[in-house]
Ligand SMILES: [Zn+2]
């Protein structure tokens with residue numbers, strides 16, 4: 001909310017500076033393309049009137065294993081500007097991948113409702129990887145270890161397929177919505193609800 005106000009006030013100043021205050025816009029996309037230069041560091045979704053920060057300047061913690069994963073001998077199986085994926089070193093099934101944001105984020109407790117798109121993107125990448133490896137998506141599990149049960153303090157989504165293949169210990173370690181493991185869909189639900197509570201206050 002705060003960020004939106006700052007951005008909108010910046011936009012107004014920009015329009016004023018351009019002496020274009022009287023300009024009218026025929027559509028959102030018209031306005032979007034006009035104000036785009038000021039928003040270069042943000043993803044602007046004017047249709048939903050929400051602003052998602054882009055993680056273009058990747059913040060690394062030099063002591064974090066996952067921040068430095070590219071410097072290790074780990075094979076990177078997916079990469080874009082903001083995310084990375086690789087195989088879990090102790091796979092629970094034949095398809096067990098970890099998807100991480102490149103920017104250092106500690107764990108699920110540090111997430112805010114505004115981070116929901118990050119969680120959704122992690123799952124989306126997990127699905128892409130499973131598909132690319134001809135693994136089942138319908139019998140897959142997507143989730144996070146909950147602190148203090150996360151061994152690496154860098155947010156990582158486990159994408160595991162197929163669940164049916166999991167042994168007794170793995171079923172326990174990745175038990176859906178236990179004290180130690182939360183599925184991505186439950187996490188999204190929780191974040192959405194905390195958003196509602198914020199609005200209520
Ligand atoms: Zn990290």
Ligand SMILES: [Zn+2]
Nearest residue numbers: 145150151156
């Ligand atoms: Zn984990």
